[in-house]
Amino acid sequence: MSKTKASGTKHYEILFIVSNKFTDDEAKKITEKVSQVITENGGEITHSEYWGKKKLAYEIKHNAYGYYALFEFDLEGSLLAKIDQNLRLSTEVLRHQIIAKKPKTAEDLKKEEIIRAKIDSKKAAQEKEKSAKEKELPKEKPAVKSTKEKSERVDLKDLDEKLEGILNANDLI
Numbered sequence: 150m151s152k153t154k155a156s157g158t159k160h161y162e163i164l165f166i167v168s169n170k171f172t173d174d175e176a177k178k179i180t181e182k183v184s185q186v187i188t189e190n191g192g193e194i195t196h197s198e199y200w201g202k203k204k205l206a207y208e209i210k211h212n213a214y215g216y217y218a219l220f221e222f223d224l225e226g227s228l229l230a231k232i233d234q235n236l237r238l239s240t241e242v243l244r245h246q247i248i249a250k251k252p253k254t255a256e257d258l259k260k261e262e263i264i265r266a267k268i269d270s271k272k273a274a275q276e277k278e279k280s281a282k283e284k285e286l287p288k289e290k291p292a293v294k295s296t297k298e299k300s301e302r303v304d305l306k307d308l309d310e311k312l313e314g315i316l317n318a319n320d321l322i
Contacts, residue, residue, distance in 0.1 A: 158223045160195070160252040163187075165236065165245035166205070166215035173202065176216035179241045184220060190231050192224035195252075209243045221250065 165183060167176045177199065184194055200217035209215070224232070229247065236245045253261075 158225050160223055160250050162221045162250045163247045164219045166243045168243050169212045169214040180218040186235050187222050190228050192222040194220055194222045196221040
């Protein structure tokens, strides 16, 4: 048995970015192609997420945006190189990263769900507090110009005189 390559199935996660030159529907079809590549090479997809269009941290091949997708799958270690090679040669996929991951147990999934529920309840409570504070605060009336400012209107004759004085000045040139 080789020390460098482990045999047997392992759990992997792949995150890849599809080029922005495609539409959302085309990007979804490309993610389906990637899932087919995984299953054709003996992988079994356990979880998939399509994140949609996101801004990239830096431009990749003149693309500022890309469509993100994530798959978790089980695969024999020796077959991983075929998937990696296939994605490297693909012109539709800008970047991809495959990592080995510990599979989640039922306990881990329950813990994550409990944490998500707590986070959601805290967000809901914050939203209620925010809306209650907005209702309590009296709305400020827009600032109205004082009567002094309204009465200090400039006559058209005064403006014409000032304009003539500016135009006839010798120090313009």
